[in-house]
Amino acid sequence: MTFPATLSGRGPKYLQIADQLRAEIQSGELSPGSRLPAETDLAGRFHVSPPTVRQALAVLRSEWLIESRHGVGTFVRENRKRQRRSRNRYGRARTDKRLLNDALEHRIVFAGRGPVPPHIAEAMGVEPGSEVVIRRRHLHDKATGQLREIGASYVPLSHAAGTYLEDATVVPKALFLCVEELSGKIYHRAQDTTVIRAAERDEPGLFNLAGGEAILHLVHTARAADDEVLEISESIWPADEVVFIDEYDIPKHGENPTSRSEI
Amino acid sequence: MTFPATLSGRGPKYLQIADQLRAEIQSGELSPGSRLPAETDLAGRFHVSPPTVRQALAVLRSEWLIESRHGVGTFVRENRKRQRRSRNRYGRARTDKRLLNDALEHRIVFAGRGPVPPHIAEAMGVEPGSEVVIRRRHLHDKATGQLREIGASYVPLSHAAGTYLEDATVVPKALFLCVEELSGKIYHRAQDTTVIRAAERDEPGLFNLAGGEAILHLVHTARAADDEVLEISESIWPADEVVFIDEYDIPKHGENPTSRSEI
DNA sequence: TAGTGGTCTAGACCACCGC
DNA sequence: CGGTGGTCTAGACCACTAG
Numbered sequence: 021m022t023f024p025a026t027l028s029g030r031g032p033k034y035l036q037i038a039d040q041l042r043a044e045i046q047s048g049e050l051s052p053g054s055r056l057p058a059e060t061d062l063a064g065r066f067h068v069s070p071p072t073v074r075q076a077l078a079v080l081r082s083e084w085l086i087e088s089r090h091g092v093g094t095f096v097r098e099n100r101k102r103q104r105r106s107r108n109r110y111g112r113a114r115t116d117k118r119l120l121n122d123a124l125e126h127r128i129v130f131a132g133r134g135p136v137p138p139h140i141a142e143a144m145g146v147e148p149g150s151e152v153v154i155r156r157r158h159l160h161d162k163a164t165g166q167l168r169e170i171g172a173s174y175v176p177l178s179h180a181a182g183t184y185l186e187d188a189t190v191v192p193k194a195l196f197l198c199v200e201e202l203s204g205k206i207y208h209r210a211q212d213t214t215v216i217r218a219a220e221r222d223e224p225g226l227f228n229l230a231g232g233e234a235i236l237h238l239v240h241t242a243r244a245a246d247d248e249v250l251e252i253s254e255s256i257w258p259a260d261e262v263v264f265i266d267e268y269d270i271p272k273h274g275e276n277p278t279s280r281s282e283i
Numbered sequence: 284m285t286f287p288a289t290l291s292g293r294g295p296k297y298l299q300i301a302d303q304l305r306a307e308i309q310s311g312e313l314s315p316g317s318r319l320p321a322e323t324d325l326a327g328r329f330h331v332s333p334p335t336v337r338q339a340l341a342v343l344r345s346e347w348l349i350e351s352r353h354g355v356g357t358f359v360r361e362n363r364k365r366q367r368r369s370r371n372r373y374g375r376a377r378t379d380k381r382l383l384n385d386a387l388e389h390r391i392v393f394a395g396r397g398p399v400p401p402h403i404a405e406a407m408g409v410e411p412g413s414e415v416v417i418r419r420r421h422l423h424d425k426a427t428g429q430l431r432e433i434g435a436s437y438v439p440l441s442h443a444a445g446t447y448l449e450d451a452t453v454v455p456k457a458l459f460l461c462v463e464e465l466s467g468k469i470y471h472r473a474q475d476t477t478v479i480r481a482a483e484r485d486e487p488g489l490f491n492l493a494g495g496e497a498i499l500h501l502v503h504t505a506r507a508a509d510d511e512v513l514e515i516s517e518s519i520w521p522a523d524e525v526v527f528i529d530e531y532d533i534p535k536h537g538e539n540p541t542s543r544s545e546i
Numbered sequence: 547t548a549g550t551g552g553t554c555t556a557g558a559c560c561a562c563c564g565c
Numbered sequence: 566c567g568g569t570g571g572t573c574t575a576g577a578c579c580a581c582t583a584g
Contacts, residue, residue: 032572058550069574071334074551082345083481091550091581212529215365216479216497216522218346234479234497234522242533259479259497259522266475270505295553321569332555337570354562354569 037066037076045085045096055093056086084233084260100261103168123162124169130156131188133177140174143213143241144249153180155188155195167226168261173253179203196242199251205244207251213239216259227258234259300329300339308348308359318356319349347496347523365526366431386425387432393419394451396440403437406476406504407512416443418451418458430489431524436516442466459505462514468507470514476502479522490521497522 044050057065062073077094080086088094134154141148152174159169173195175185179202185191191198196207219227219235227233236259242251307313320328325336340357343349351357397417404411415437422432436458438448442465448454454461459470482490482498490496499522505514 034572060550069576071575072573075572077551078341083483085481088551089582090552091583093550206535207533210529210531210533212527214527214529216499216525218348218523220346236479260481262479264475264477266477268473270470270473272469297553323569332557334556335554338553340570351570352563353571354564356569 033066033068034072034075034079037062037068037073038079040066041076041080042083042085045080050096052096052098054096056095058093103257103262124159125162126190127158127160128155128188128190129158130154132186133181136174139239140252140254143211143239144174144176144252146176152176153183153185155185168257170223170226170256171253173251175199175251176249179205179250195253196251203244203250205246205248205250207242208245209243211241211243213241219258223256236262296329296331297335297338297342300325300331300336301342303329304339304343305346305348308343313359315359315361318358321356363524365524366520387422388425389453390421390423391418391451391453392421393417395449396444399437402502403515403517406474406502407437407439407515409439415439416446416448418448431520433486433489433519434517436514438462438514439512442468442513458516459514466507466513468509468511468513470505471508472506474504474506476504482521486519499525 041050041056050056056062056077059070059073059077062076063070066073077086077088081088085097086094087097132154133151135149136144136146136152136154138148141150144152146152153176154172154174156172157170158167159171160166161168179199180186183202185195185198185202200206215237216234217237219233223235236257237254238256239252239254241249242253244250304313304319313319319325319340322333322336322340325339326333329336340349340351344351348360349357350360395417396414398412399407399409399415399417401411404413407415409415416439417435417437419435420433421430422434423429424431442462443449446465448458448461448465463469478500479497480500482496486498499520501518503516503518504512505516507513
């Protein structure tokens with residue numbers, strides 16, 4: 021029998037049940053994608069009331085181990101293939117002339133003028149609500165159609181107003197190369213700010229999350245040599261789908277570091 | 284009256300209650316650190332049963348907005364002061380000869396030989412369980428005493444065996460300078476791997492978390508010019524306490540990028 | 547229609563904390 | 566001690582999905 025009907029008696033029942041099920045998941049007895057027994061079945065096997073089972077499942081849900089589909093069942097979460105991102109997006113793009121991940125489909129969901137949101141205005145050094153050119157994108161997994169990333173780019177009117185950046189067509193090359201062309205200025209220095217926060221508003225629905233899940237939110241500010249902001253872009257992922265891998269040279273003794281440390 | 288007794292009737296009651304309370308928190312009516320009314324009080328005011336109130340509070344807890352203390356009450360979470368980390372820890376350390384954050388107290392909780400854990404062995408390219416010199420550290424907030432970061436460094440025996448790195452005394456300068464001295468090799472290139480995962484094992488207790496919270500886990504691998512691993516270190520934070528701020532130069536056209544992109 | 551998970555009730559008793 | 570949140574029960578009814 022897969023699920024012992026006995027609880028050892030140490031600690032709360034719902035935690036013991038969660039421990040049992042977690043062990044079965046991690047041992048592979050319950051494999052990714054497989055369905056758990058119905059809540060009423062689990063209640064019977066563990067000799068507890070249904071709400072207690074639900075409490076145990078809530079624990080596993082908060083650990084990102086299972087997900088429930090209303091009217092269908094509760095399933096062991098698939099190990100979603102993790103994306104790999106570098107914080108330095110310019111290195112290869114400058115030579116490859118492309119920035120896009122081949123496994124993702126790039127959909128521009130909005131392009132045009134709009135008010136700059138507060139957290140971007142701050143980084144841009146302008147009044148919140150000022151008009152800028154905004155390009156919003158959704159990146160979908162080509163295989164499954166699942167939304168994997170939400171992004172937006174904000175370019176000052178001075179460089180983007182009236183240009184093709186206001187058209188919702190996919191830019192044929194990396195956005196920063198377009199901005200360099202249009203502005204006549206060169207991207208010189210960047211700042212990336214990364215935070216992890218709880219999912220809010222429509223994000224759980226968009227990403228098909230249980231709710232209350234962690235979101236990774238990156239704001240990227242690119243400046244010209246004279247410190248003028250050329251572009252701010254932000255990217256939003258379900259935090260558990262992302263791995264950052266960064267490789268970089270370590271400054272030698274006496275060498276001027278290319279990154280200012282913020283520690 | 285702070286808490287209206289009426290629910291608009293749209294959607295589940297527990298979500299409406301959560302929305303009400305969230306609005307009060309975000310408007311500042313319920314300020315950080317202040318106590319919410321007791322669950323039974325809330326049940327009375329909203330005319331629902333106590334379990335329904337608990338469900339609403341569970342939502343806010345998963346959004347990291349409140350925390351409950353058994354026997355005391357439920358409180359609006361303080362905005363914990365966020366740490367700022369740069370991926371490039373070497374820039375300033377090479378000139379300042381220090382790596383430590385002044386607001387944090389560095390406690391070495393273990394130093395000596397031990398088996399290398401699996402996720403480190405992989406990055407190090409050795410058998411899991413091989414012996415290495417391990418230095419484990421806890422970083423506490425000097426003001427509050429709260430644990431803010433767990434870290435560990437792993438140095439191959441070939442460079443650290445029998446040296447002062449096996450003593451649990453705080454190293455007077457940055458660890459990498461010690462390893463450079465002891466090994467006679469220079470840190471040349473680094474890789475940082477960052478993931479966000481659910482808290483596991485004893486982490487909720489150590490960090491005083493509600494459970495199921497997001498953890499940020501960074502593994503840093505430093506290599507010499509000949510690709511030999513000189514040191515691997517890992518850092519673990521409650522994800523909501525960390526902001527990464529990275530500044531870096533953007534490679535010019537035709538310039539060899541210092542970071543290899545992983546996109 | 548049958549079976550699933552989602553919402554909600556009205557209690558009970560326990561464990562913890564501060565006074 | 567009184568008040569708090571934590572655990573648990575034994576139901577009821579609804580909403581969703583699949584066949």
